Amino acid sequence: MILLVRADREFLCAPGDEVHTDLGVVEVPTDVAPGDVVESHLGEAFSVRALRGPDLFQHLERTGAPMMPKDIGLVVGHTGVAAGDRVLDAGTGTGVLAAYLGRAGAEVLTFEQDPDFADVARENMELAEVAERVTVRAGDVTDHLEELSGFDLLTLDTADAATVVEQAPSLLVSGGFVAVYSPFVESAREVELAARDADLEDIETIETIQRRMDFDDRGSRPTTKGVGHTGYLTFARKL
Structure with a gap:
């Protein structure tokens, strides 16, 4: 395309x-x-x-609010995900994150609970030219945790993310990362506490804020337009 x-x-x-x-x-x-x-x-x-990664955010068919490019950049930067890595993703939605990771060369298995949304995500993976590296499965990832293991990265954007994080030690390889997007601070707290209970390391929760700058004849300042905050990202790592 x-x-x-x-x-x-x-x-x-x-x-x-x-x-x-x-x-x-x-x-x-x-x-x-x-x-x-x-x-x-x-x-x-x-x-x-x-067609490049940022263009996908604009042109993939949407089934909800996709993860913003700035948040995806933090996931990539904090976890170092790279070609050949195996990623378990849940909460596919539009599939922007899965598409970015696939274009980076990672092998992605992503779960989407809504079958119709999963169908759209599969079409989006075709558009992003990553269908060979990104497998979209319809269903709840929590129903399949016992059969899953050996992942380098676990990415979650689901209401029950804390439940999955509790199982992260059995899902990840040694040194593997968890990255969880939370729209509300209460869910971010639950995720971080779950990471502690799972004996994960390097646990960190950050608020993601980005502000554009305005430059004019009067001076320079952050723009007063738009919303700089999108959500919270929690990172953790298995020993």
Whole structure:
């Protein structure tokens, strides 16, 4: 898949597609490549761009609020997840996190309780070109914990995350990480306490805040627009 880009407009498509836009119809060449410029039948030019991780956040079909790129960056940075790692993920939702991890080269098994949401996530993995590395299973991960083991990373975005964290020692390899996203501080507290009870190490809970900067003739300051807070991330590690 590629993107056709013109100023603030983006159109997701594939080589050979016919794309209808407000600036005319674009016949996308079958041999189109990133960096090319194509024109609509009205002579309007569009740049061709490769689909990358941040673009997935904008263009994957959504079944709920996906994890923000800044939160995914913290997960990657804190855990060092890399190509060849095995990841157990629960709370797939749209699948943005799973797609990012798959594009990093990790092998991901992700559980989504809603079968319809799981179907959408599978389609999103195809779009992200990671379907060979990301397996989406419909169901509750807690029903399968006894049969799962040997993971380098456990990522959770579920209401019962604390219950899964209690089982982390049997799910992870030595040195493996846990990363849990919590929308509310009460659930973050439950997760951290569960990590302590499970004798995990390097336990840390952080609030994720990001503010854009405004620069103008009057001076420089953080923007007053938008919401900088998204949630809480708890990290822990098995010895």
